[in-house]
Amino acid sequence: MMIIHYTEVDYLFKIGDHIMYPMHGAGIIEGIEDKEIQGEIQQYFVIKIPMNNMQVLIPLKKIKNSHIRSVADDQAIKNILDIFHNGESDSSLTWKQRYKINSDKMKTGKFQESAEVVRDLMRIQNDKALNSSEKQMLDNAKKMLVSELGIIRGISEVQASNLLKDPVAAAAI
Template sequence: MEVDYLFQIGDNIVYPMHGAGIIKAIEEKEISGKKQQYYVIKMSIGNMQVMIPTGKILSSNIRPVTDIIALKNIIHIFQHGESDSLLSWKQRYKVNTDKIKTGKLQECAEVVRDLMQMKKEKTLNTSEKKMLDNAHEFLISELGFIKGITENQIKSFC
């Protein structure tokens, strides 16, 4: 019996809050007495491997890596977008966390853009420094997987 999977071995994907990776295998495992099919994903950040049940892939917000056409729009937003600096740091932290959790490149780029702009104006608190570092790492991890991207385009996000 052949099963139709949403992703195939070798696909480049983005896992929200973890960054980009590649599907290395689809394996059947028995965990707690229950057999399931799992995607085995090698993440580019931290040399980590994760396993996600194939039935939960949609609810995990895993998506394919963005293509070069969509990236051009994201670069424009990154370079020319405006941030809402009127929020308190707690409100801003929640908004930014929610954006990163979506796993969307555009949302992550907005977080990096906004926090980098704030960093130029004042010192970020420890939580926002860590968030900026993580969001930047997620962003760069995906950019490295996009076919056709240039080194200069990647550097525009630094």
């Protein structure tokens, strides 16, 4: 049974909003429910993450610190895809420096920083094999970027992935 209460975070998100949850991907707020966990009743956002076919519960009182954000808009997509296809990469970093910087970028959940991680790692991968840690980071970052592009544009993951491969298609958005 879903019980909806009004709180100070109501202005942040509402049921039906498309959100981006860092390290998990794009999702939809399906509800707000009271749950008893370890003897304490709290209100939780119920978020469906289609990319992993997963449901996440986040306590309302922790939502501000979760780095969840609304998905980007169409203008942001255009800017991000331009940065993705035309932005500069720093090739002077060692893999350890790059991994630390990229990990920090991914934790922010910012659309642009996720796109930069994918762009830079894809460029490196085109020149040489990535180590297993960076390969896994690229796979995860790409899934999150594709999931957000897909939700924003209402397109499949395959179509969203093609926007990353094809600068002409990306420019046509």
